[in-house]
Amino acid sequence: MKIDFLPRVFGERSEDKDWVEFTPELSVKRREVVESVLTDGVLSGEHLLVQGKTYFPRNIIERSPEIYGGIFKIDNGRLAEGSMIALYNDSQSVFPVIGERGDASVWTRHDLKKRTMEKRVNSSALVVCRARDEELLQWRLAIRQSPVKPAEIVALLVPEQLYEDGYSNKDIIPVGTIRRGVWYDHYKFDLPDYESHLVNLVKTYGVLWGHGVRLPTREDLLKV
Numbered sequence: 001m002k003i004d005f006l007p008r009v010f011g012e013r014s015e016d017k018d019w020v021e022f023t024p025e026l027s028v029k030r031r032e033v034v035e036s037v038l039t040d041g042v043l044s045g046e047h048l049l050v051q052g053k054t055y056f057p058r059n060i061i062e063r064s065p066e067i068y069g070g071i072f073k074i075d076n077g078r079l080a081e082g083s084m085i086a087l088y089n090d091s092q093s094v095f096p097v098i099g100e101r102g103d104a105s106v107w108t109r110h111d112l113k114k115r116t117m118e119k120r121v122n123s124s125a126l127v128v129c130r131a132r133d134e135e136l137l138q139w140r141l142a143i144r145q146s147p148v149k150p151a152e153i154v155a156l157l158v159p160e161q162l163y164e165d166g167y168s169n170k171d172i173i174p175v176g177t178i179r180r181g182v183w184y185d186h187y188k189f190d191l192p193d194y195e196s197h198l199v200n201l202v203k204t205y206g207v208l209w210g211h212g213v214r215l216p217t218r219e220d221l222l223k224v
Contacts, residue, residue: 020122020161021119021123021217021218022161023218025221026123026216026217026218026221029215029216029221030123030162030215030216033125033213033215033216034125034156034158034172034215037125037127037150037153037156037213038150038153038156038171038172039150040150041147041148041149041150041152041153042067042127042147042148042153042211042213043067043147044064044065044066044067044147065145066143066144066145067143067144067145067147067148067211068092068097068141068143068144068211069141069142069143069144069209069210069211070083070086070087070093070094070140070141070142070209070210070211071083071086071131071135071138071139071140071141071142071207071208071209072086072087072128072198072201072202072207072208072209072210073202073207073208074199074202074203077199078199079195079198079199079202082139082140083140083198084195085140086140086141086210087194087195087198087210088180088181088182088183089181089182089183090140090141090183091183092141093141093183094126094194094210094211094212095121095182095183095189095191095212096182096183097212098120098121098124098212098213098214099117099120099121099182101120101219101220114187114189116219117182117189118189118190118191119217119218119219120214120217120219121182121189121191121192122159122161122177122190122191122192123159123162123214123215123216123217124158124159124192124212124213124214124215125156125157125158125162125212125213125215126156126157126158126192126194126198126210126211126212126213127148127153127156127210127211127212127213128153128154128155128156128157128198128201128208128209128210129148129152129153129154129208129209129210129211130152130154130205130206130207130208130209131206131207131208131209132144132209135207135209136207142209144209148211153171154171154201154205154208155171155172155173155197155201156171156172156173157172157173157175157192157194157197157198158172158173158174158175158192159174159175159177159192160174160175160176160177162174162215173197175192175193175194175196175197176192176193176196177190177191177192177193178190178191178192178193178195178196179191180195194210198210
C-alpha cells in the first residue's frame with residue numbers, strides 16, 4: 001500500500017535553532033538507538049537495564065516491566081482530544097516523558113531553561129504501531145506488558161534534522177517542527193511535528209499506539 005506521507009510540515013517556527021545538536025559521537029549513538037529499535041523492537045526499562053542497552057545514566061531508566069504509550073485516533077481530520085493529551089499533556093504522555101531525566105516534575109522546574117528542554121525533545125523518535133485489540137477502546141494511554149516486536153512497527157518518526165544524520169531505512173519518516181505547549185506549561189516549545197504525521201498514519205492504519213524514544217543529547221553523554 002502506498003502511503004502519502006507529509007514530507008515537510010511546519011508549524012510556527014523559531015528562528016533560533018540552538019536546540020539542534022550535532023557531534024560525530026551523538027550521530028553514532030542516535031543511530032545505534034534507532035537501529036536497535038528497528039532490529040529488536042521496543043523493550044521495557046527493566047529489559048534495557050538487564051541487557052545493558054541504554055545510552056543514558058542508569059538512574060533515569062525506570063526499572064519497570066511495562067511500556068507506556070499513547071493511543072492515537074482522529075476526529076474531524078485532527079487528532080482526537082484524548083490523543084492530544086497522550087502526546088502533550090499527561091505525566092505519562094510522549095513529550096513530557098521524553099523530556100524527563102529522572103525527574104517527573106521536570107516540566108515545572110524553572111531552573112531548567114526552555115532551550116534545554118527543546119534539545120531533549122528534539123533528540124527523540126516516536127515508534128508507531130497498530131493498536132492491539134485490547135487497546136482499541138482506550139482513550140489516551142495504554143500500557144503494554146510485553147515487548148513491541150519489530151514486525152509491529154509501522155513507522156518510526158524522527159525530527160528531520162536527525163534524519164539527515166544518515167538514516168536511510170524506509171520505515172523512518174522525517175518530520176518538521178511545530179510549536180506547542182507541553183504538560184500545561186506556559187511556554188510554547190519547538191517540538192518535532194509528530195502530530196501531523198500521526199493524523200496521516202491513522203488515516204492509513206486506523207487506531208495507533210505510539211511510544212516516545214529518547215535519543216542522546218550532549219548533556220546525556222556527559223553524564224553516562
